[in-house]
Amino acid sequence: xxxxxxxxxxxxxxxxxxxxxxxxxxxxxxxxxxxxxxxxxxxxxxxxxxxxxxxxxxxxxxxxxxxxxxxxxxxxxxxxxxxxxxxxxxxxxxxxxxxxxxxxxxxxxxxxxxxxxxxxxxxxxxxxxxxxxxxxxxxxxxxxxxxxxxxxxxxxxxxxxxxxxxxxxxxxxxxxxxxxxxxxxxxxxxxxxxxxxxxxxxxxxxxxxxxxxxxxxxxxxxxxxxxxxxxxxxxxxxxxxxxxxxxxxxxxxxxxxxxxxxxxxxxxxxxxxxxxxxxxxxxxxxxxxxxxxxxxxxxxxxxxxxxxxxxxxxxxxxxxxxxxxx
Amino acid sequence: xxxxxxxxxxxxxxxxxxxxxxxxxxxxxxxxxxxxxxxxxxxxxxxxxxxxxxxxxxxxxxxxxxxxxxxxxxxxxxxxxxxxxxxxxxxxxxxxxxxxxxxxxxxxxxxxxxxxxxxxxxxxxxxxxxxxxxxxxxxxxxxxxxxxxxxxxxxxxxxxxxxxxxxxxxxxxxxxxxxxxxxxxxxxxxxxxxxxxxxxxxxxxxxxxxxxxxxxxxxxxxxxxxxxxxxxxxxxxxxxxxxxxxxxxxxxxxxxxxxxxxxxxxxxxxxxxxxxxxxxxxxxxxxxxxxxxxxxxxxxxxxxxxxxxxxxxxxxxxxxxxxxxxxxxxxxxxxxxxxxxxxxxxxxxxxxxxxxxxxxxxxxxxxxxxxxxxxxxxxxxxxxxxxxxxxxxxxxxxxxxxxxxxxxxxxxxxxxxxxxxxxxxxxxxxxxxxxxxxxxxxxxxxxxxxxxxxxxxxxxxxxxxxxxxxxxxxxxxxxxxxxxxxxxxxxxxxxxxxxxxxxxxxxxxxxxxxxxxxxxxxxxxxxxxxx
Numbered sequence: 133x134x135x136x137x138x139x140x141x142x143x144x145x146x147x148x149x150x151x152x153x154x155x156x157x158x159x160x161x162x163x164x165x166x167x168x169x170x171x172x173x174x175x176x177x178x179x180x181x182x183x184x185x186x187x188x189x190x191x192x193x194x195x196x197x198x199x200x201x202x203x204x205x206x207x208x209x210x211x212x213x214x215x216x217x218x219x220x221x222x223x224x225x226x227x228x229x230x231x232x233x234x235x236x237x238x239x240x241x242x243x244x245x246x247x248x249x250x251x252x253x254x255x256x257x258x259x260x261x262x263x264x265x266x267x268x269x270x271x272x273x274x275x276x277x278x279x280x281x282x283x284x285x286x287x288x289x290x291x292x293x294x295x296x297x298x299x300x301x302x303x304x305x306x307x308x309x310x311x312x313x314x315x316x317x318x319x320x321x322x323x324x325x326x327x328x329x330x331x332x333x334x335x336x337x338x339x340x341x342x343x344x345x346x347x348x349x350x351x352x353x354x355x356x357x358x359x360x361x362x363x364x365x366x367x368x369x370x371x372x373x374x375x376x377x378x379x380x381x382x383x384x385x386x387x388x389x390x391x392x393x394x395x396x397x398x399x400x401x402x403x404x405x406x407x408x409x410x411x412x413x414x415x416x417x418x419x420x421x422x423x424x425x426x427x428x429x430x431x432x433x434x435x436x437x438x439x440x441x442x443x444x445x446x447x448x449x450x451x452x453x454x455x456x457x458x
Numbered sequence: 459x460x461x462x463x464x465x466x467x468x469x470x471x472x473x474x475x476x477x478x479x480x481x482x483x484x485x486x487x488x489x490x491x492x493x494x495x496x497x498x499x500x501x502x503x504x505x506x507x508x509x510x511x512x513x514x515x516x517x518x519x520x521x522x523x524x525x526x527x528x529x530x531x532x533x534x535x536x537x538x539x540x541x542x543x544x545x546x547x548x549x550x551x552x553x554x555x556x557x558x559x560x561x562x563x564x565x566x567x568x569x570x571x572x573x574x575x576x577x578x579x580x581x582x583x584x585x586x587x588x589x590x591x592x593x594x595x596x597x598x599x600x601x602x603x604x605x606x607x608x609x610x611x612x613x614x615x616x617x618x619x620x621x622x623x624x625x626x627x628x629x630x631x632x633x634x635x636x637x638x639x640x641x642x643x644x645x646x647x648x649x650x651x652x653x654x655x656x657x658x659x660x661x662x663x664x665x666x667x668x669x670x671x672x673x674x675x676x677x678x679x680x681x682x683x684x685x686x687x688x689x690x691x692x693x694x695x696x697x698x699x700x701x702x703x704x705x706x707x708x709x710x711x712x713x714x715x716x717x718x719x720x721x722x723x724x725x726x727x728x729x730x731x732x733x734x735x736x737x738x739x740x741x742x743x744x745x746x747x748x749x750x751x752x753x754x755x756x757x758x759x760x761x762x763x764x765x766x767x768x769x770x771x772x773x774x775x776x777x778x779x780x781x782x783x784x785x786x787x788x789x790x791x792x793x794x795x796x797x798x799x800x801x802x803x804x805x806x807x808x809x810x811x812x813x814x815x816x817x818x819x820x821x822x823x824x825x826x827x828x829x830x831x832x833x834x835x836x837x838x839x840x841x842x843x844x845x846x847x848x849x850x851x852x853x854x855x856x857x858x859x860x861x862x863x864x865x866x867x868x869x870x871x872x873x874x875x876x877x878x879x880x881x882x883x884x885x886x887x888x889x890x891x892x893x894x895x896x897x898x899x900x901x902x903x904x905x906x907x908x909x910x911x912x913x914x915x916x917x918x919x920x921x922x923x924x925x926x927x928x929x930x931x932x933x934x935x936x937x938x939x940x941x942x943x944x945x946x947x948x949x950x951x952x953x954x955x956x957x958x959x960x961x962x963x964x965x966x967x968x969x970x971x972x973x974x975x976x977x978x979x980x981x982x983x984x985x986x987x988x989x
Contacts, residue, residue: 167867167871176588220649288696292704301692301706410693
């Protein structure tokens with residue numbers, strides 16, 4: 133029960149920021165010249181004024197900005213995200229179609245980055261200033277310095293075009309008719325390159341943080357005490373050092389949830405994944421305000437949820453936070 | 459089972475041989491094969507898949523396989539019967555009679571009749587279809603004396619060649635029984651199209667693909683050859699090139715790859731890279747002047763700008779040679795109207811300098827005469843490049859250019875709605891006849907806010923009269939003469955400038971046979987295409 137109360141309190145405190153974000157995006161887009169009908173006309177290759185006026189009425193653009201903002205907020209209170217101009221169906225439906233792909237991409241990348249970062253960072257810390265440390269740190273720095281879209285394109289050239297091991301893009305093989313297990317395998321094959329592309333930059337951050345924090349914790353008194361007691365080294369690392377060194381990592385994961393959403397936009401475009409990031413890009417270019425606000429809303433919720441989970445994880449890792457936090 | 463299938467195939471290939479006579483494109487030793495899946499690259503998603511409501515290549519490349527037009531263009535560029543089998547016009551050019559194909563059914567099984575054509579012409583083409591609204595402006599009524607005759611009645615003469623050429627793009631017919639009595643813009647059939655074409659719509663997964671499958675009841679007996687067509691949406695241009703190279707897609711049309719990839723794939727033996735089959739469309743890189751700026755209202759300044767820009771250099775170094783200098787607003791592949799000759803303002807920076815001096819804009823102490831704001835409309839990757847090229851070329855003759863970077867929606871509203879520009883550059887698309895989408899760039903009186911029309915603050919009674927007369931001149935020789943005069947006049951006045959002249963480029967896997975055999979092939983029905 134206290135957990136539920138904690139969650140509710142968290143949600144309530146985020147409502148004002150959610151509102152500010154939504155109104156801010158709406159206002160910002162009013163400053164961008166051109167509306168969704170202009171974007172549509174660009175796609176159509178032009179049209180005369182009767183067609184244009186017809187379309188403006190159709191998309192509800194004949195009302196003033198304040199009226200439209202009011203309408204939007206009123207709908208939002210009723211949990212209605214409105215109608216998508218690009219896709220001609222409710223925004224909620226469009227987002228639900230796209231969300232799983234982004235969640236899958238984010239979760240797999242986060243998992244890879246986190247596990248890789250912890251393992252490599254620990255290895256580097258245990259052999260500090262020896263060759264494994266130098267190697268791991270250098271490779272990490274290399275990935276950190278490489279833009280992800282370039283990494284993705286190069287991965288595509290090498291593994292898809294030259295070697296032919298992996299598909300060059302898409303979410304699954306079209307019309308192959310895979311079902312059940314084989315469909316999962318097919319999707320997994322398609323996700324390898326995008327996951328790597330998105331994960332590597334975060335992996336290199338995590339491995340550096342992990343290395344530094346391991347080194348710091350391992351000099352602390354309680355570790356020295358454990359060592360003096362004669363506890364063996366592996367047990368010291370897993371039981372004492374790792375657990376404490378993980379705290380800054382967990383903080384970072386919470387912060388990176390939103391960065392990852394941004395990164396998935398690039399990765400989804402490069403690998404043609406039908407996810408939220410690409411939808412957001414499309415919505416901006418096409419000035420599809422409802423869809424964009426819907427995505428902002430869902431993304432903000434997603435980030436709030438991730439941070440909530442991070443808080444819970446803190447408590448799990450460090451009993452002291454559990455005492456104070458409630 | 460096997461036997462019946464073989465028998466079926468045998469009967470089909472016999473029928474195919476008979477029906478394929480007018481298009482002897484494939485070599486004699488290559489018999490068309492039935493079956494196979496074609497995957498096509500498509501960069502952007504359309505909001506609706508209804509060519510009776512939206513005239514654009516992005517809509518046609520998908521829907522022209524599912525929905526058919528009254529006519530299409532044959533290999534020789536002349537109108538070829540599709541849903542209309544024959545046509546005739548009265549001498550006054552006001553009544554045009556179409557005989558319609560019998561025995562055609564919609565994909566949902568209902569018969570196709572003249573009532574469908576009547577509904578499309580009056581309710582969709584005349585009211586909603588971009589460019590269709592202008593074409594059918596004087597259409598008063600469509601009579602249907604019998605289920606296979608449609609008589610179009612106009613209040614002003616319309617040249618039959620113009621109507622037929624335009625109907626290849628603006629004459630797609632969707633079923634009346636599906637659209638009548640509904641809000642046509644919100645009709646579900648806009649994203650799940652129903653037509654009479656060789657392929658039936660199957661599925662549209664947003665952000666991923668569209669699938670269409672063979673229509674077994676197609677009226678061209680034995681066609682189509684392909685089992686399925688899949689359109690895959692790939693936004694990233696490099697990723698699309700990779701998908702072609704890995705064989706995930708076999709065709710990318712309408713310049714949807716980057717020009718450098720197009721150039722690279724030219725030397726790849728697996729692909730044909732060509733503008734063959736795209737002759738019906740041409741496009742130009744434009745230079746648009748805002749005549750409300752006093753400097754640009756002076757024809758000498760506009761001519762100087764044309765003299766200052768080395769279009770041949772741009773073509774060689776930025777377009778990989780896939781273009782040439784235009785000689786006027788009508789492109790050279792439009793043989794019915796092209797008048798030949800050369801562009802009156804060749805690259806000549808000295809002449810440009812002299813003209814600017816003569817106009818009274820002497821160079822200041824910093825070498826500049828005046829500065830201009832240039833808004834590029836980014837239809838293609840070459841547009842920002844051309845904008846930069848204009849900027850650098852004009853700097854040499856003492857005109858400082860500031861480029862205003864906007865995305866396409868922003869640029870359109872800035873130029874054509876707010877008139878907030880001095881120079882603009884983008885693409886103009888020529889659709890086979892000057893009256894379809896070209897003369898609107900020159901005709902005065904276009905309401906504010908219509909993109910790609912004369913929003914330039916320029917007006918000429920003579921040009922307006924020539925445009926109006928040519929649009930309703932029934933005699934083809936006289937009509938050509940009027941357009942000759944028009945080209946001469948706008949080349950002299952240069953209210954805006956079509957600098958380059960280009961054709962769209964397709965990249966096609968050589969596994970495809972019978973491809974690009976008509977002049978608007980990517981937008982045709984692909985009934986005789988095989989793998």
